Amino acid sequence: MKSDLKFFKNSKTLPVDKFLNNVLYDKKYGYYNSKIPFGKRGDFTTSPKISGLYSEMIAIWMISTWEKLGKPKNFNIVELGPGDGTLAKVLLNVFKKFPSFYNAKKLFLFEKSKFLTKLQRENIDNTEVKWIKNFNNIKKGPVIFFGNEFFDAISIKQFKRSKKSLLEKYYKITDDYEIFEIFKKASVYDKKMINSFKTLKNLYFIEFPKNGFDELKKIIKKISILKGCILLVDYGYLKENNQSTLQSVFKHKKNFLLKNLGKSDITYHVNFSLLSEFFSKNKLKVKKTVTQREFLNRMGIKLRAEILSKKMKFRDQSDLYSRLHRLIDPGQMGHLFKIILAYNLNINKYPGFK
Numbered sequence: 368m369k370s371d372l373k374f375f376k377n378s379k380t381l382p383v384d385k386f387l388n389n390v391l392y393d394k395k396y397g398y399y400n401s402k403i404p405f406g407k408r409g410d411f412t413t414s415p416k417i418s419g420l421y422s423e424m425i426a427i428w429m430i431s432t433w434e435k436l437g438k439p440k441n442f443n444i445v446e447l448g449p450g451d452g453t454l455a456k457v458l459l460n461v462f463k464k465f466p467s468f469y470n471a472k473k474l475f476l477f478e479k480s481k482f483l484t485k486l487q488r489e490n491i492d493n494t495e496v497k498w499i500k501n502f503n504n505i506k507k508g509p510v511i512f513f514g515n516e517f518f519d520a521i522s523i524k525q526f527k528r529s530k531k532s533l534l535e536k537y538y539k540i541t542d543d544y545e546i547f548e549i550f551k552k553a554s555v556y557d558k559k560m561i562n563s564f565k566t567l568k569n570l571y572f573i574e575f576p577k578n579g580f581d582e583l584k585k586i587i588k589k590i591s592i593l594k595g596c597i598l599l600v601d602y603g604y605l606k607e608n609n610q611s612t613l614q615s616v617f618k619h620k621k622n623f624l625l626k627n628l629g630k631s632d633i634t635y636h637v638n639f640s641l642l643s644e645f646f647s648k649n650k651l652k653v654k655k656t657v658t659q660r661e662f663l664n665r666m667g668i669k670l671r672a673e674i675l676s677k678k679m680k681f682r683d684q685s686d687l688y689s690r691l692h693r694l695i696d697p698g699q700m701g702h703l704f705k706i707i708l709a710y711n712l713n714i715n716k717y718p719g720f721k
C-alpha cells in the first residue's frame with residue numbers, strides 16, 4: 368500500500384498505537400489537527416450532532432446526579448474530547464433553566480487538538496467554560512467526567528497470542544512509503560498488564576487501550592480525591608471479538624484502513640467488559656453497561672420529543688423523529704452504542720441505569 372505520508376519523514380517501524388497517534392494527532396498533518404471531521408462536509412457524525420435531544424438528556428442526567436448528592440455548592444463537570452463544542456453548548460442552555468445548578472457548576476473542556484480547541488472557542492461562550500490540559504485546576508467538590516466518542520478516539524495497541532508468546536503488531540513504513548504489518552515480541556511490561564485482565568484471557572487477538580487507560584488513570588485519581596463519576600458513551604461490544612476492530616471512515620463511507628491517512632477518521636470498537644474490569648480494578652463501582660437505546664429511553668427522550676414536536680410544523684416534526692430514531696433504533700445507533708458509568712459517590716441509583 369503506497370501513500371503520501373507526510374507524518375513519517377523517514378522509514379520507520381511503529382507499534383499500532385504510535386502509528387495511529389501520528390496519523391490522527393500529528394500537530395500539523397494529523398487528522399484532528401487539520402480538518403473539521405464532523406457533519407455533512409466532514410467524515411462522520413456523532414450523537415450530539417444528530418440531535419440536541421441527546422445532549423439535553425445528558426444535561427438532565429448531570430443535574431439529577433447533582434440533586435441526588437444534596438445540591439453541593441461546588442460541582443465540576445468535565446467534558447472529555449468536546450469535538451466542535453455542540454454538546455457543551457446545549458448543556459449550558461439547559462443548565463440556565465436550573466439557576467441553582469447553573470450557579471454551582473463549573474464546566475471544563477478537556478481537549479487535545481489545538482485545531483478543535485480553536486473551533487470550540489468560536490462556538491461556545493468563552494466566559495462560561497474553561498479549557499484544560501490536565502485536572503490540576505479542579506480542587507473542590509464532586510466531579511462528573513463525561514465523554515461521547517472520546518475513548519474510541521484514543522489509539523490502541525494490538526497483540527496476537529500464540530501458545531508460547533505474545534506478539535505486538537507494528538506497521539513498517541518503507542522509504543517508498545509502502546506500509547506492511549509485522550509482529551514483534553511484546554514487552555514484558557505489556558505482557559504482564561494484559562495477562563492481569565480476566566476479560567482478555569481466552570483471546571488470541573487482543574486490542575489493548577493502553578493510552579486510553581493512562582488517560583483514565585488520571586481521571587480516576589481525581590475522582591478518588593474529590594468523589595465523582597465518569598460516564599462514557601462509545602461504539603462498542605460486551606462479548607469478546609478476537610479480531611481487529613479498527614475502522615476508517617472518509618466522507619461518511621467506510622475506507623480501507625491504510626488509505627487517505629490523515630484525511631480519514633480511524634477508531635476502534637470499545638471492549639466494554641474490559642473497561643468495566645479496569646474500573647473495578649481501580650476501586651470504582653461500576654454499573655452494568657447499558658445500550659444507548661436503554662439509556663435514552665429511560666431518560667425520557669421520547670417524551671421530550673413529543674413535547675417539542677407539539678409546537679412544530681409537520682416537516683420539522685418528521686425531521687425530529689427521524690433523528691430520534693437514528694439515536695435509539697436497534698439497527699442504527701441504539702444498540703451499537705453503549706454507556707458505562709463508574710463512580711465512588713454515595714448514590715447507587717442513577718437515571719438511565721438499572
Ligand SMILES: C[S@@+](CC[C@H](N)C(=O)[O-])C[C@H]1O[C@@H](n2cnc3c(N)ncnc32)[C@H](O)[C@@H]1O
Pocket residue numbers: 399405413414415416447448449450451477478479480483514515516517520521582
Ligand atoms: C470522535 S471525536 C468526538 C467529539 C465529540 N465528543 C462528539 O461526540 O461530537 C473525539 C474527540 O476527542 C478528542 N481527543 C482524543 N484524544 C484525546 C485526549 N487524549 N485528550 C483530550 N482529547 C482527546 C478529539 O480531539 C476529539 O475532540
